[in-house]
Amino acid sequence: MLFQVENLTSGYGKIDVVRSLSLHVDEGERVGLFGPNGHGKTTLLRTVSGLIPAKSGLVVFRGEDITGADPHKIVKKGLIHVPQGNQLFPEMTVQENLTLGTFAARTDKGKASNFEKVFALFPRLKERLSQRAQTLSGGERQMLAIGVGLMGMPELLILDEPSVGLAPIIKEELARAIGEIADSGVTMIVVDQDVELLLGICERLYLIEKGSVSLETTDVSQVNQAEILEMYFGKVT
Amino acid sequence: MIRFFDANKKLLAAAGIVIFLAIPLVVDNKLLIHLAILGMLYAIVASNWDLTLGYAGVFNFAHLAFFGIGAYTSGIITVKLGISPWLGIPCGAAAAALASIIVSIPAIRLRGIYVALLTFACSQLVLLLLLSQPLITGGQQGLTGVPQLQIGDYLFRESEFAHFYLVGALLLCSTIFLRRLVTSDFGLSLIALRDFEEYAVARGIPLARQRLLAFLYSSIFPGLAGGVYAHFLIVASPDIFGFSLVTLLLSMVLVGGVATIYGPVVIGVVMIFVSELMASSETMSELFGISSGPVRFMFVAVLIVLTMRFFPQGVWGLIKEYAARSRASNQAGDDTRT
Amino acid sequence: MTLEAIAAIIASGLVSGSLYALMASGLSLVWGTLRMFNFAHGVLVMIGAYSGWYISDRGGLAKVLQPLGKKITKNSEDWGLMGDILYPLGEWILSIKSGFGLGIGVPLAIVFCGIAGYVIYVLLVKPFVGKPNADLIVIITTIAGASFIQNGVQVIFGPRYKKLDRILEGRPLEVLDTAIGLQEVLIIVLTPVTLLLLHFFLKLSKLGLAIRAVAQNDDFARLVGINVNQIYPQTFVVSSMLAGLAGLMLGGLFFILPTMGSEPLLRAFVVVVFGGLGSLPGTIVGSYVIGLIEQSSAYVFSLYWAPVVLFATLILVLIFRPRGLMGGKES
Numbered sequence: 030m031l032f033q034v035e036n037l038t039s040g041y042g043k044i045d046v047v048r049s050l051s052l053h054v055d056e057g058e059r060v061g062l063f064g065p066n067g068h069g070k071t072t073l074l075r076t077v078s079g080l081i082p083a084k085s086g087l088v089v090f091r092g093e094d095i096t097g098a099d100p101h102k103i104v105k106k107g108l109i110h111v112p113q114g115n116q117l118f119p120e121m122t123v124q125e126n127l128t129l130g131t132f133a134a135r136t137d138k139g140k141a142s143n144f145e146k147v148f149a150l151f152p153r154l155k156e157r158l159s160q161r162a163q164t165l166s167g168g169e170r171q172m173l174a175i176g177v178g179l180m181g182m183p184e185l186l187i188l189d190e191p192s193v194g195l196a197p198i199i200k201e202e203l204a205r206a207i208g209e210i211a212d213s214g215v216t217m218i219v220v221d222q223d224v225e226l227l228l229g230i231c232e233r234l235y236l237i238e239k240g241s242v243s244l245e246t247t248d249v250s251q252v253n254q255a256e257i258l259e260m261y262f263g264k265v266t
Numbered sequence: 267m268i269r270f271f272d273a274n275k276k277l278l279a280a281a282g283i284v285i286f287l288a289i290p291l292v293v294d295n296k297l298l299i300h301l302a303i304l305g306m307l308y309a310i311v312a313s314n315w316d317l318t319l320g321y322a323g324v325f326n327f328a329h330l331a332f333f334g335i336g337a338y339t340s341g342i343i344t345v346k347l348g349i350s351p352w353l354g355i356p357c358g359a360a361a362a363a364l365a366s367i368i369v370s371i372p373a374i375r376l377r378g379i380y381v382a383l384l385t386f387a388c389s390q391l392v393l394l395l396l397l398s399q400p401l402i403t404g405g406q407q408g409l410t411g412v413p414q415l416q417i418g419d420y421l422f423r424e425s426e427f428a429h430f431y432l433v434g435a436l437l438l439c440s441t442i443f444l445r446r447l448v449t450s451d452f453g454l455s456l457i458a459l460r461d462f463e464e465y466a467v468a469r470g471i472p473l474a475r476q477r478l479l480a481f482l483y484s485s486i487f488p489g490l491a492g493g494v495y496a497h498f499l500i501v502a503s504p505d506i507f508g509f510s511l512v513t514l515l516l517s518m519v520l521v522g523g524v525a526t527i528y529g530p531v532v533i534g535v536v537m538i539f540v541s542e543l544m545a546s547s548e549t550m551s552e553l554f555g556i557s558s559g560p561v562r563f564m565f566v567a568v569l570i571v572l573t574m575r576f577f578p579q580g581v582w583g584l585i586k587e588y589a590a591r592s593r594a595s596n597q598a599g600d601d602t603r604t
Numbered sequence: 605m606t607l608e609a610i611a612a613i614i615a616s617g618l619v620s621g622s623l624y625a626l627m628a629s630g631l632s633l634v635w636g637t638l639r640m641f642n643f644a645h646g647v648l649v650m651i652g653a654y655s656g657w658y659i660s661d662r663g664g665l666a667k668v669l670q671p672l673g674k675k676i677t678k679n680s681e682d683w684g685l686m687g688d689i690l691y692p693l694g695e696w697i698l699s700i701k702s703g704f705g706l707g708i709g710v711p712l713a714i715v716f717c718g719i720a721g722y723v724i725y726v727l728l729v730k731p732f733v734g735k736p737n738a739d740l741i742v743i744i745t746t747i748a749g750a751s752f753i754q755n756g757v758q759v760i761f762g763p764r765y766k767k768l769d770r771i772l773e774g775r776p777l778e779v780l781d782t783a784i785g786l787q788e789v790l791i792i793v794l795t796p797v798t799l800l801l802l803h804f805f806l807k808l809s810k811l812g813l814a815i816r817a818v819a820q821n822d823d824f825a826r827l828v829g830i831n832v833n834q835i836y837p838q839t840f841v842v843s844s845m846l847a848g849l850a851g852l853m854l855g856g857l858f859f860i861l862p863t864m865g866s867e868p869l870l871r872a873f874v875v876v877v878f879g880g881l882g883s884l885p886g887t888i889v890g891s892y893v894i895g896l897i898e899q900s901s902a903y904v905f906s907l908y909w910a911p912v913v914l915f916a917t918l919i920l921v922l923i924f925r926p927r928g929l930m931g932g933k934e935s
Contacts, residue, residue, distance in 0.1 A: 100826035133829030372923040398908035560755035567752035
């Protein structure tokens, strides 16, 4: 097991958002997390990456307890979280953003070739190298965000809502890129609302409701899509 | 102990008043009385600052300017226009109130740091305006020749009684006024705005109006106190706007306890004595060799930082906590016994 | 207005603007990363001037060390081998009777300011980072810190003023009918150079990049591997060194007093807000604009009214455009 969360509870102030949540990811796996908004997916990721403290429970990476560790240390161990909302450094260029991604790298070896790898995945970024991040389109920003994450040479890459607000064509492009990243040996956790997207990329899915796992399945055909749509949108009559 | 206090509140209050009235009769030392008067004046300013700083949660850096405006207004119109100080002082308060409204209008729209900066700039502006008109205000030297208070032939400065009782009464009125205010619906609305702004506004509490009122109410007694201050010392000096006094008064509010009113009152008076003690004591001169004037400001500064670090609720806040715990354990004790 | 007057205003405006730019850029850096105002920034300017004086002037450190030097040279014979080693040291101390000079004084002063800034951060800012209303608490603690340091300096050095040697002496330069002192010329030239260096530092160095990153998105900075809690003190140190440099320049032009930092601090606040909180270019442009406004007001109205105009400007900006000239990010 590469990564494990055991009975994790966390939240903001007195409010618990993640409640006794447990899940695990094996090396090389692609795991998807989905579920209604506000039920703890992002809070879970922020707790895992160290941005918010855990109230109880464990986060274990490579056998090491990283619960509550400093975010920059976690990142250097190879666990990289690409947050939702196209978070970037808005006034910096594409090049500068990517350079900043290398701060996370565990070793200096191969740093130079990382740029090439990212450009191979997302050629558009190479074209826009000296443009400021805030001038990029939504899709390009998402690509850049993932690119920045990759520059850190992650063993486990966690993507939070990569497809949100993107046109279907871009989503496809993104999905392909994510697939390629996974193929190159990076273990992945992808959180997204688009269950179909997840089904296309991931082998195993967790449904997160009310702060904990309510369904875990590897048989993607088992996931009854109508049921899920109902869960999100209510009964369709 | 808290039980005794709770049970005999009225008696203790009466005793307090009697003791207060007796002080100038019993204490012979003019300096001590003088300091007490100063301390009470500053206590008025500090406790009113608690209204905007503690209850409204707005960092009004111009608060001391209300005091200064009260002093200078009363000083100027009594000196230049020959008006009686008894009229001058309320005019000072009116000027302070007007200033508070002027300052608050832009301030209510701003948050946190911006309010602090804006009010800071306003108070500096007032100081600069005063300094720029030396013919009226006496410039750097200050306004001298301010007439003292008198009733008929009785000059207030002849004995220490008059000022002591006057300022004491003013402090009492100010404190009652403030306490009434903060326990009223108005006070509660301020606290609601401070702690849960969005919710309070959504519930219909008018943010702008309440804050403006907070500024206004917090300026009245400092304005009066300023006027009395000018006639007590028969001078109005620009030092009132100085860095050192601001720091001193801020420490009174913080160490006394934000959002308590009583805290700044008590600590205000105490602080003056402590600060004077530091300035004049023999040991201080021995320890530091040179003039120990600046040392008291260093002491005040350290006190502020320690307070913010280790007991941000202030002395009075600590007392309140202790009292609450005592009451709770007494209650528990009573319950188990019956 | 005569050409002479205009030239004089521009010259003094450039000098003021340069000094404000040095001070305000430090404040702007701290605001950008920490979203806090360091009210102790003014005393850091003062510390720069005082430490520069102390090291370079004969009345400072050199004077204090004289008794030590005498003691060493007199008694070193009795100390055997140690005495032989120490004797040259003692001689050297005695020889620097007139001070260590500006060559050593200036860089050491700047370093010392960096250290002072670090201490201020650890004692007055760090304990409150991340707490609610931290920015307001820090205003209070840094005011207290400034009061402490200012009064402390007065206790140590006495309230009478000191004077720092000018770095450049000589006949004033004549430009367009107006005379500009050489020190002023130095300031006008050195400041843009320093700011340019600062710019390259922020753009190209690893630390500079990290500082900008934290200023633009501190959460993402953490996720990218930046130790944000270390960036804060480092920013403070850079900011303090800039303040120290400003103090050294100021000290060469004006009197060195414990209170010398307060007026410049107020100006720097006006500048930082005017130029746009969080925008370093805006702050720098704003500095020169404010410098020119101040000097023209002093000429047109009078010395008393110049600060009034300045503060009125600040108030107007806060009311109508709190984001300032170039607009920055608010907290």
